[in-house]
Amino acid sequence: MMNAQAISRQARLREISSALVIARRSASALPSFPGELPDSFDDAYAIQQLSRESWEDEVAGWKVGGVPPDFIDTFGETHLVGPIFAKSVKYVGPGESVDMPVFARAFGAIEPEFIVQLGETLAHDRLFIGAEIASSPLPAINDIGPIAVISDFGNNNGMIIGPEIVGWREHTVAPTLVACEIDDQQVGACEVRDVVGSVDQAIAFLLSHADRRRIEIPVGTYISTGAITGIHEAEAGASSRISFGDLGDFSLTLIEAPASQ
Template identity: 35%
Template sequence: MSEHIATAFTAARAAGRSISHYPSNPPNTAPATLAEAYAVQAAAIARWPDAVAGWKVARVPGPFAAQYPDERLIGPAFAANIHRPVAGAMAQCPVFEGGFAAVEAEIVIVVAQDTPAGKTDWTADDVIPFVRSMHIGVEVASSPLATLNDLGPGAVISDFGNNWGVVVGAEIPNWREVQTIDVETFIDGQSVGTGTAHIKPGPLGALAFTLNKRAQQGAALRAGDVISTGMLTGVHDIRIGQQSRHVFAGCGELRVQITKAGG
């Protein structure tokens, strides 16, 4: 079953097309456990021709916590989908027409060095030496399946964590001295959400979770990997042709143009 689901999602992504239902048998039956979901994710990564260049991190929603007993989940970010726009430029980010598409303001961490294998008890304090830099950022979430999020974390994990882009913006040079950053997201000029980044429990906690999860999977992080650490102002649906702007108080802003993913 893992191979069938992975093949269906990767084929749809490669072709730039949507799919009408979760490709299980029976249809719309998401993986029931974390182990099953990550098995599908691993099979899909093995099929994808691009290199994994980082990871997205998201919280497991409360209603699903009993079924999927992890605080967070991860999904791969591929090299071609890491965007580093020059100052003032707008990142061009594709999404799947007819599928799921959203933007999320996030803090992005760039990993300083390869991480040791086997350690599975990382904390937010432990990971600080592995932070090369911290940046304002945006995750572009997109899947060929419009209802992916509705099916829960098992479905999200299985389809690359619902990721199709990480925008790495300006560096936050004084992140060690900063406790919080206020953030606001706009779509086509209209404010759609506000929030606050709490550096230690948020981004650093997300990095610790990613290290622990990858170690449990028998892998490690590499120098230069980008970690998109979780949404700050909400998950904001967006359509092809729309633009978003993400303002990080005292740190700068990022702009994203949404384009159509091609085959």
């Protein structure tokens, strides 16, 4: 039986979760974090779980993101995770374009990433070029810090899965220059030299996190493995081209997220 303090904590976390979910469903910006900011990752993940359970969609994957250096000593974690829902996943072919929603008058960003789909064994894992669309009703979510990011679905609002990198484990992927343009201006570029190592690190972190928190990760789950060129803030109406060198490229346009998405 829970004591009064535990009941009060649970009620507080439910109120935060409810406010964040309502804001997402109504596509409404929030002026600040709803309620008192939790002081632990445990509480933030508890909020995330409550929100995930009330969201009317299936979890198709998870994003793995980095904890900003200024917060690592405080929380003792270098990475964080958030759910990616099936309706927010879009597929794009080589050179094609796709529309992706972000919250108006709030936070939106484009992040080129490698996307892995878990197979029955390591040999069956599939890898794609892609991107995470980060967006939250909280305009200052990243300034507030990782507690806010974790609480609000990891600051995720979509994932783009592009062309597959065939044989990525069997054949060494050459150093790959990843570049992101927004409205015809390059906003970030980075050469990735160890694709397998960086992807496997993200997989290991997610599986460890899921084991600690008793989250099922079935075969076929997608993992967005971390921003390669940075977090590139952008608003609805912006167009972007993302290039993974010889591995392919694709484009996207940010659109305003509708209510009840």
